[in-house]
Amino acid sequence: MNSSQSPSPRTFDNEDHLPRVPLPSLDDSGRRLLEWCAPLVTPDELAETEKALASFVRPDGPGPKLQAALAEYDASEGVHSWLDTFWPYRYLGRRDRIALNANFFFLFQDSVQLFQGSRQSQAERAAGLIAAALNYKAQLDDERIPPIVQRGQALTMEQNKFLFSTTRIPGAEQDTVRAPYSDESPGPSQARHIVVFFRGHMIRMDVIGPAGRPHTLDELAAGLDEIMKNDVRAETPVGHLTTKARAEWAASREALLAADAGNAARLDDVETALFCVCLEDFAPRDDLDACDHLLHGDSGNRWFDKAVSFIVFADGTAGINVEHCGLDGTTILSFVDTLLGESAEEHSRRSEARSQGAPATGPIEFVLTTDLRADVRAAAASFAQYAADTATTTVAFDDFGANDAKRLRTSPDAFVQMAYQLAHKRSKGFVGATYESIATRQYRRGRTEAMRVVTPEVVRFAEAMDDPAADAETRCAAFRAAAEKHVERAKASQAGQVPEQHLWELQLIQKRRGEELGVTEPLTLFSSPGWIKMRDDYLSTSSAPSTNIRYFGFGSTSPQCIGVAYVLLPDRFNVYLSTPAAVADAMHAFAGHLREAVPELQDLLA
Template sequence: MVPRLLLRAWPRGPAAGLGVACRPLSAGPGPGPYLQRSIVPTMHYQDSLPRLPIPKLEDTMKRYLSAQKPLLDDSHFRKTEQFCKSFENGIGKELHKQLVAKDKQNKHTSYISGPWFDMYLTARDPIVLNYNPFIVFHPDPKSEYNDQLTRATNMTVSALRFLKTLRAGLLEPEVFHLNPAKSDTDTFKRLIRFVPSSLSWYGAYLVNAYPLDMSQYFRLFNSTRLPKPRRDELFTDEQARHLLVLRKGNLYVFDVLDQEGNIVSPSEIQARLQSILSDHSPVPEFPLAYLTSENRDVWAQLRQELVAGDNEELLRKVDSAVFCLCLDDFPIQDLVHLSHTMLHGDGTNRWFDKSFNLIVAKDGTAAVNFEHAWGDGVAVLRFFNEVFKDSTQTPAIPPQSRPSQTPAVQKLHFRLSDAVKAGIASAKEKFEATVNTLTVDCMQFHRGGKDFLKKQKLSPDAVAQLAFQMAFLRQYGQTVATYESCSTAAFKHGRTETVRPASIFTKRCSEAFVREPSRHSAGELQHMMAECSKYHNQLTKEAAMGQGFDRHLFALRHIAAAQGMVLPELYLDPAYGQINHNILSTSTLSSPAVNLGGFAPVVSDGFGVGYAVHDNWIGCNVSSYPSRNAREFLQCVEKALEDMFDALEGKSIKT
């Protein structure tokens, strides 16, 4: 019943993703503390959302084999085929039956939600580079508003207005409109609000509107991932009223909501931020924030040591803060510096465990870096869009505003034992060693974008993905496991599904362009591109409908592991390991508020590819570790795009 939803995502982790629904920035602000006053309650559709379907086992096996085909030679493929057959007819059938039975008993959620939280929270790798992505805001269109203090104040107030609007149930529900002229109207909203929540989704469906899951939104604020031995915990305290601010590795807190829960005056927030910016304290000898970049078990042990050292109340202030605002003391030099700053910084000035860090550089450049365990990007991008719109269109303070008084700000002073100091020194060493191996580079292709490709009846996303396949083939001579994440937020507690862009069609097309372009006419190359586009659209549609294979196989494996069962042969097949070793981890999102985004590779010999196909150009932001060359890869992407545009214009391909 759910239509094709192109809900793209930022992928993170071994098989995770930041599913983002691209929606227009919402209607204008409401008066007072609210961004808007939706007449339809925020969570009106939540109870009646359809449930995430479990694919048929035979469909999952077919899709899995189709994705393996371009990655394996004939003899390996035949072995994998045998593993699939015996799995489908044997233990897989039993595991699938158990999964379906368990799903029927848990109608309040989705079959993937529990295992997915487990996957994130049991991961012991540092969350920096391995999980946390970043998204950069465009500058404020009015240049004088990009002053650091002005922008930090306005964005903080807009973030608090979002919080107030969300908690009051006045935030517009997140809805994917296929026919906005019919469904995104006051008339429809006035009608649908009277339909009971248990039926409201069906009312929206009748006018081709598809509400999205909003169950993750409450974790945006007052939330932190707490390090614990073996499995972390998500902590939320909605009663807390203070903001956490980091500057030069020092931690400060002050109340941004009063005792009645009202936002304190913008001039008071500005005055407190001004006092923090005026504090001449140096970077501490042992900046505590480094610990949030550690291995999770190491951090969990050091946190216990901190608690034992009479720091529990201070840690509670960090964990329960509304969010973390990071004020950096330097301007941004260029796009590469921007990516490094917002992805990891120097380790002293981020609390990576917070649900998100709002970062504002010296020149007013702003971004969000967020922790991934609590949810995917639907909530983050919605927050991001609303904060950009509100802070630029209805700013709380003008640049000429001068704070009159300096109310008290509490600086947090932790008591650090020798063990904690040694732990911080070790974390710093590891952090610096790791980030120094990361390369980030970017390119912009200005020959055309979405407009031109749609006229050619091609999916812009399929063309971008095809360019990555061609580029890797040109650079390394092979086709490898590729990941593109897709949101399943059209379903209750949906998370993400994987689109597998490497296919027999992209392999054939890439080989034609890279290895033998002169043997094919422009018409033949165009035909191959059209085949790739058609198949990519099918894969994307299936993924958005919960009909991929990755999450199903993941859930079946989770059931087997939970029972202490010997893993079925299918999962021990090297081909299964290889397809989940995602050398090309790719993600796209577009929004009027987004300037740039990115993430680190998910494997040491991979690329992290953030990209966007705009109306008239294509942008790409790529990260790599030393075993891969990001600059060269981008040159190959550019060559691939040039070749495809030549073919589409009927020109011959230059070798």
């Protein structure tokens, strides 16, 4: 495919023809670093950062050597992007727990579908999600999922290879991924089973029959109903171990394999399963309760390393928990939109499901030593406390959406980001470093870029809003200037004209290859105030616009951070907030000010 041709309709056909992620120059990233950190530091701190940058980029300094190594890597055969090494380090290299810290969730809209003439039960809702996912997989295997196209250009669909039978494997120093479409397992997954969790029990359930056809909806629902007849909770659910810090979980996994020869096959059942279905034995009290359980829930009823876990509550409320290393929100959104965009019956029909009797099921029961049982109990208690130490809340606007922002002649995302900045300044007294995830899927294997929201214009806007001497015209002008700068920076971020991940990868190259490249001196740039303060999030923000989603959420990223996950639709705007419980008062103050800031800005711009 060349630029004059239409994109191929086959899922992965366009990948090798997509433009490569541009490699920024060292000078451009240095200049942008100073520009981006300036509103967050004092003049003295900026001067210190400028000095460290000058040392880094000097002609005989470490920067040019590291940049040359990165450019050489980018041009190497088989390399798709200069970020090819960065992404595994960023996601698989983290050593803390991924449960709550890295995995994210979506709370689905309520199902209004009927199942055989009556409202869906829990088993029927779960069966519908399974049937839809199996239809999606059948189409993906045949490359019949059309690529997402924006402005005539196909976006990368590479992440779709990680939707099924993909599991993160803990490692002592860095994790790995077990997945199809890999050297170890070429092509689509051949698995025919899922893992169902109920009351901490793990059950292997064959959802595709021996002839390769999915079971019918009623057979899937009957299989789930049979599983839910068990009214006894599992004593020591091994899923708790997936909440541990990664090196600790790696050690526990080795102990699990050593405890009994059959545990390897049991792990294999979990790791090769198409996905997990976690059935809860209660109905959530409200949206916040549902969100919290989707984010962390009963960790004995989860396997957080699994790429995709559907979670269905007793009243049919449902959502998804996603392991982040191979999957970003945009991929999951298009997946979920496809699943929920048609009835379960239609998905089942299209997948050519056939009646073949009750699905084969069987318990996955690990053999545990005394030490492993203690390990499981300790992991459960530790994570329960960690979840309890996380404060969350929701903010919902039923009378404001993207269309309202457009009527006010402003970018919807710029509007809500300015509302966040104003709410933060009023709740904490200052404008703080803010991260926003920007999708870059127009590039080959593109994922996201790290945009930093705070600009001098944002600071002036936030100050003007509470300046008694500033009239409405002055405040409106300050908003417009900040919003325009926001849009400008977002476009630059989408185009890869961004400093953070580039400079971070140079730092990582020194850690990996410093001696080989003759770059062993301390890199003071990465301990400079500008670098540290620009990346020390007070707000970590990301959006998931879909009419099939009620809420989207993730945990906070630092001790003072508020995680801000938002669903901004044409007619409504829902936000899920999370922060450490120790600073919960600031989050609740932020939520209160956000409720006030949105209508205040509407009035100002009107």
